[in-house]
Amino acid sequence: MEPLMAYSGNDLMNMVVSKTYTSQRNKFKGSGSSNGIAFTFDVTETPVAKLVAGVATHNFELDLKVAITAKGGSIDFNKAVTMRATGKLAVVRSVLSLTDISARTTSTNIVDQLVIGIIDSQIIPRIRTELRGIPIPQLTNLFGSGLSASLHSGTVISGSALQAGARLTGKSGIGAADAPTAANIAALNVGSSASALVMGMVSSSAVNALIKAMVPPVSYSFDQRASAVGFAAGIKGTIKATTPVLTVTNGTGEAATTVSISNLRAGIDTPLTNWDWLSLSGPSARVVVKHTLSTSGSAGVITLTGVGVIKLSLNWPNALKPVEGLLVGLLNSVLSLFRSMISNAVKGKKFELFKLPTTVPGTNWDANLDFDSNGLGYYKSSVRALVRIQNV
Numbered sequence: 001m002e003p004l005m006a007y008s009g010n011d012l013m014n015m016v017v018s019k020t021y022t023s024q025r026n027k028f029k030g031s032g033s034s035n036g037i038a039f040t041f042d043v044t045e046t047p048v049a050k051l052v053a054g055v056a057t058h059n060f061e062l063d064l065k066v067a068i069t070a071k072g073g074s075i076d077f078n079k080a081v082t083m084r085a086t087g088k089l090a091v092v093r094s095v096l097s098l099t100d101i102s103a104r105t106t107s108t109n110i111v112d113q114l115v116i117g118i119i120d121s122q123i124i125p126r127i128r129t130e131l132r133g134i135p136i137p138q139l140t141n142l143f144g145s146g147l148s149a150s151l152h153s154g155t156v157i158s159g160s161a162l163q164a165g166a167r168l169t170g171k172s173g174i175g176a177a178d179a180p181t182a183a184n185i186a187a188l189n190v191g192s193s194a195s196a197l198v199m200g201m202v203s204s205s206a207v208n209a210l211i212k213a214m215v216p217p218v219s220y221s222f223d224q225r226a227s228a229v230g231f232a233a234g235i236k237g238t239i240k241a242t243t244p245v246l247t248v249t250n251g252t253g254e255a256a257t258t259v260s261i262s263n264l265r266a267g268i269d270t271p272l273t274n275w276d277w278l279s280l281s282g283p284s285a286r287v288v289v290k291h292t293l294s295t296s297g298s299a300g301v302i303t304l305t306g307v308g309v310i311k312l313s314l315n316w317p318n319a320l321k322p323v324e325g326l327l328v329g330l331l332n333s334v335l336s337l338f339r340s341m342i343s344n345a346v347k348g349k350k351f352e353l354f355k356l357p358t359t360v361p362g363t364n365w366d367a368n369l370d371f372d373s374n375g376l377g378y379y380k381s382s383v384r385a386l387v388r389i390q391n392v
Contacts (some may be wrong), residue, residue, distance in 0.1 A: 001176035003206040004166030006139035009188030011196035013049040037072035058086035081107040138362030139164040144352030159185035175205035178380040194391040232269035233323035260284035301352035304346040330382035
């Protein structure tokens with residue numbers, strides 16, 4: 001499994017087969033002669049595609065109905081025959097492709113060996129050549145450009161789905177996206193060749209790679225002082241916030257940053273002792289980064305909107321008890337300022353996970369692509385999108 005996974009079913013395969021058949025109708029018919037016998041053939045109906053898992057020889061089937069005539073000598077043949085073409089869907093030079101295409105006659109009503117010979121030697125090779133031109137949907141075209149998806153794997157899984165896996169170009173060690181349920185896969189096969197559903201999965205690790213590239217850590221060195229009733233107090237150090245990290249657990253997503261203070265010192269100044277500075281152990285806390293997961297036109301995005309309240313508490317040593325109130329106020333002032341700094345750093349940052357093209361993915365055929373109802377959300381430890389493709 002890869003960080004980016006995409007799935008489609010028989011519906012999408014039949015959509016592209018239907019498009020190929022109707023737009024290139026003349027390529028599914030022909031004529032010729034062999035050994036003094038003239039013949040014609042015509043694939044009279046849109047071929048029917050089927051994804052097949054668990055078969056060693058192939059994972060794709062295409063059933064065709066072919067009208068064949070053959071005349072010459074004692075031959076006068078005019079019948080409709082059935083054929084089945086098979087092939088393997090696999091990644092070839094970073095492209096999902098149909099390979100190892102073969103075809104055979106499945107009709108049982110052909111008795112003339114000469115006609116069978118013409119079908120095997122003349123008609124099937126021509127049909128096989130045209131089948132190589134059927135475009136295979138490039139499912140990774142659904143991912144946002146920021147993810148820089150590089151197709152790495154492609155196969156057919158049970159439940160009947162074409163599964164494509166991609167990695168982020170130039171990045172390694174990124175966790176895999178979650179696998180869909182059997183019900184998710186079944187939903188890819190309940191439409192039609194005019195309306196197909198495609199599913200995309202992005203691992204939270206891939207999302208965090210995007211966030212890391214766009215949101216650097218934030219730090220602020222401070223030296224704050226205040227006085228009251230003959231005492232003065234000060235606090236100084238460096239406060240830092242890590243790049244936000246999105247965590248998705250059981251379908252719930254939360255982004256957070258870790259805020260910590262290093263080189264922390266607190267001081268007290270009295271008329272008798274002047275400044276006395278003490279080194280303190282710097283506190284840290286996990287702080288929620290507010291975000292939304294939404295569709296915006298043809299994109300599915302995560303948007304950071306700000307940060308929650310930062311709460312850091314200290315156990316002040318006895319020597320600082322006389323100015324504890326001043327120190328707490330100074331610390332809160334630093335936290336309030338730093339919260340504004342973090343919010344300014346993250347607010348409005350958008351991370352495009354999915355970007356819907358205007359065509360059937362991997363083809364130049366116009367189509368309407370929209371996120372399905374409730375089509376964008378968290379799933380296990382990933383982000384999932386359900387995309388509806390309408391044939392136009």
